[in-house]
Amino acid sequence: LSGSSISQQLLLPNPCMSNNTPSLLNEIPEIDLADPHAKTLIVKASQEFGFFKLVKHGISMDLIADLEALALNFFAIPQDHKDRAGPPDPFGYGSKNIGSNGDVGWIEYLLFNLNPEVVSPKSLTIFQENPENFRCAVEEYISVIKKLSCQVLELMAEGLGIEEKNTFSKLLRHEKSDCVFRMNYYPPCEDAEEQLIGFGEHTDPQMISVLRSNNTSGLQICLKDGTWVSVPPDNTSFFVNVGDTIQIMTNGRFKSVKHRVVPDTSRSRLSMIYFAGIAFNEKIRPLPCLMTNQERSLYKEVTWFEFKNTSFKHRLSSNRIALFLKS
Numbered sequence: 001l002s003g004s005s006i007s008q009q010l011l012l013p014n015p016c017m018s019n020n021t022p023s024l025l026n027e028i029p030e031i032d033l034a035d036p037h038a039k040t041l042i043v044k045a046s047q048e049f050g051f052f053k054l055v056k057h058g059i060s061m062d063l064i065a066d067l068e069a070l071a072l073n074f075f076a077i078p079q080d081h082k083d084r085a086g087p088p089d090p091f092g093y094g095s096k097n098i099g100s101n102g103d104v105g106w107i108e109y110l111l112f113n114l115n116p117e118v119v120s121p122k123s124l125t126i127f128q129e130n131p132e133n134f135r136c137a138v139e140e141y142i143s144v145i146k147k148l149s150c151q152v153l154e155l156m157a158e159g160l161g162i163e164e165k166n167t168f169s170k171l172l173r174h175e176k177s178d179c180v181f182r183m184n185y186y187p188p189c190e191d192a193e194e195q196l197i198g199f200g201e202h203t204d205p206q207m208i209s210v211l212r213s214n215n216t217s218g219l220q221i222c223l224k225d226g227t228w229v230s231v232p233p234d235n236t237s238f239f240v241n242v243g244d245t246i247q248i249m250t251n252g253r254f255k256s257v258k259h260r261v262v263p264d265t266s267r268s269r270l271s272m273i274y275f276a277g278i279a280f281n282e283k284i285r286p287l288p289c290l291m292t293n294q295e296r297s298l299y300k301e302v303t304w305f306e307f308k309n310t311s312f313k314h315r316l317s318s319n320r321i322a323l324f325l326k327s
């Protein structure tokens with residue numbers, strides 16, 4: 001990323017943010033997956049924050065460290081080599097531009113398509129400059145994160161008192177589930193005179209997102225009252241965001257959390273996020289078993305295909321769910 005061409009858009013838009021650092025989120029809900037209360041704590045955290053941290057998840061730190069090293073190798077190769085794996089339309093290597101509606105950030109990234117229905121020849125070029133072990137590490141990581149995501153989704157269903165505990169997880173296990181894996185690299189922004197934005201505020205459209213980052217800060221989440229708080233980095237844990245799809249499926253009980261990333265001035269941040277989505281033809285609507293007697297759906301029924309298409313036509317910060325609210 002070239003420091004000389006920082007556009008106005010990269011500056012943090014929120015005036016209350018530019019001069020003061022948001023407070024640290026000290027009470028981030030921590031879930032130990034082996035704890036018998038995990039399901040209750042996950043539901044509480046999903047309602048209150050739409051965000052929580054997974055500890056004692058059982059995923060090998062070696063696997064993570066290997067993938068992190070390979071990803072850093074990729075981001076360190078010459079720009080023209082990286083560009084051969086781009087542009088991310090919608091999968092591949094991207095730099096600065098996010099999506100296709102004019103959003104920008106102080107970021108480089110790799111987007112992997114995990115939906116067998118979407119043909120993505122670019123997936124091959126991502127690995128072109130890299131040894132076969134990069135592909136293997138990505139595949140292995142995705143397979144363990146998918147299992148972890150299913151575990152979380154099952155605890156969510158159980159905690160909500162849904163009889164079939166695989167209600168959400170079976171949507172992810174579906175052979176045509178539309179998932180994405182993303183590696184984000186935020187170079188340090190030491191020369192910047194003003195606070196830059198790495199990844200602008202947004203919610204994730206899928207069911208849940210499972211994030212792991214190195215030990216560099218940057219992630220911020222927006223609380224219910226609208227205040228932004230920084231999430232202390234923790235490279236041994238995973239962070240889970242509730243996405244738009246689960247907010248709709250729970251008729252608003254779970255909150256799709258607004259979040260953003262502000263790059264560090266002196267250290268680079270690397271995060272890897274697995275977005276657990278559903279198949280294109282699945283309907284997004286509140287689960288009938290969750291609706292109490294008089295309760296009415298807050299949202300218009302929509303397929304994931306329609307929801308995703310509409311989302312991708314709007315700016316990053318747009319309120320996607322609001323587009324599907326019943327009047």
Ligand code: GA4
Nearest residue numbers: 098099100103180204205311312314315316
């Ligand atoms: C946000 C969550 C995931 O990173 C992502 C993003 C996608 C993209 O980078 O292409 C989008 C964004 C995300 C939602 C609105 C549109 C599409 C950028 C953007 C401006 C891969 C996804 O699925 O939705």
